[in-house]
Amino acid sequence: MHTKWGRIASDLREAIQSGEYPPGSKLPAIPVLTSRYDVARDTVRDAISALASEGLVTPLRGVGTVVRETMPVALAYSPQAPARIWVQQTADPKATDIVVEVEWEQADSDLAERLHCASGDQVLHRVRHQSKGGGVAQIHHQWLPKNLVDDIQQASNVDLSNKEVEPPTDLFTLLRQAGTDPSEVTETIGARMPHPEEREVMGLPAGVPVLLTYRITRDNAGRPVETSTMTGASDRMTQTFTVPLH
Amino acid sequence: MHTKWGRIASDLREAIQSGEYPPGSKLPAIPVLTSRYDVARDTVRDAISALASEGLVTPLRGVGTVVRETMPVALAYSPQAPARIWVQQTADPKATDIVVEVEWEQADSDLAERLHCASGDQVLHRVRHQSKGGGVAQIHHQWLPKNLVDDIQQASNVDLSNKEVEPPTDLFTLLRQAGTDPSEVTETIGARMPHPEEREVMGLPAGVPVLLTYRITRDNAGRPVETSTMTGASDRMTQTFTVPLH
């Protein structure tokens, strides 16, 4: 960088990566840096903002600029571990998976394509907050066609449209009991910066992107039985897939 | 937001999402916004910086602040499409996949664990730049144990350690010809903000995270045959996995 703030940011970045400021420690205070580099306060602030939006540090009012430490949870997908269950996989005894919203909706054109149904068909929309280490780490939106929800109600006496009811087991097992056999998932993964609301809900520091996962689960006839959109805090989770070749 | 810049950012964000400023169009110029909101120039700049680091806009000197448009490429993984070949999957006739660096290295402890070899063993490190739409969209670092490189040299007369030589076919085919059968891949996917060098190489605008993919390929005996670390521009690609259950 040829700018002053770029130079300061480089110095600090290098010092962090060399271990001079280990995770959890604090950078020198802004007034210290302004006099050390003989610049205006906002110039130092610009440098620190850059580091914050790279995800290296978190400025805290009244405390200082702390170097970030991250330890993501790994979610695994493989033929051997078909149902991906948050609470089991996080290895955090205090992990939670809470249904925060359930409502009947009419499928829009995008959903209709994902679920292979008609626009306007009734679908059940379930929103879950999956937490770990005291904060929401993933927001899970899930949609199910009405007929499958009815089947599950009849076969297992579980009402998925009532968010107060805790299902006795995972969705895949319920679907099998209802005569549908989920046999393949397709997941598409991307990343982007979070919206302000997402930052709020997940408590994301500046500079942490979200992992986006779009899932379609199909039965043994290739019909979609469920689709999900998941938004996860990338400083707290990763996704792992094991795929056989040939 | 209760701050002035937060209010301005919210207004602009909403206007963008409502279609008032469609992708490719420009936001009002900074002087216009300063007088419209009756604030100082830097206050408007703070608001626009926030939108830029969310990935919504790209400020261009001498031009204006343009609303971003993105069209990611999808990379697919499934048992039916085992070898993931950049140029075939990008659907861009001008896509390229260039080896930019090849060197022998000694495995560090991390690599030794991934490749199931001893620290200090010779491994071949290949770096590729995978481009699409005129820019590098993914940086691919790959490591192979020396014995497999030798096997390939003998079986197919291909020297992977020479970056000038264009292999006649993909690595998996070469491995099979050399008597090793890659039969399973495990990929772990995460995301973070790019380093300054990564932003430079891939031409990333502010506010675009990178997708990180760690891969280990194993043969039919479960031995690692290859490991890779891929860093991809999330505004230009996604990853898709199809996994059979049971």
Added chain:
DNA sequence: GAGTGGTCTAGACCACCAA
């Protein structure tokens, strides 16, 4: 209360692009 970072101002100069 002392110290931290966050916001905001008014004005200046610079780098870049397009007509």
Added chain:
DNA sequence: TGGTGGTCTAGACCACTCT
């Protein structure tokens, strides 16, 4: 050449945390 965004200053006041 005129308009765009980028950098930088010096100083002010605010919100927060810790002791």
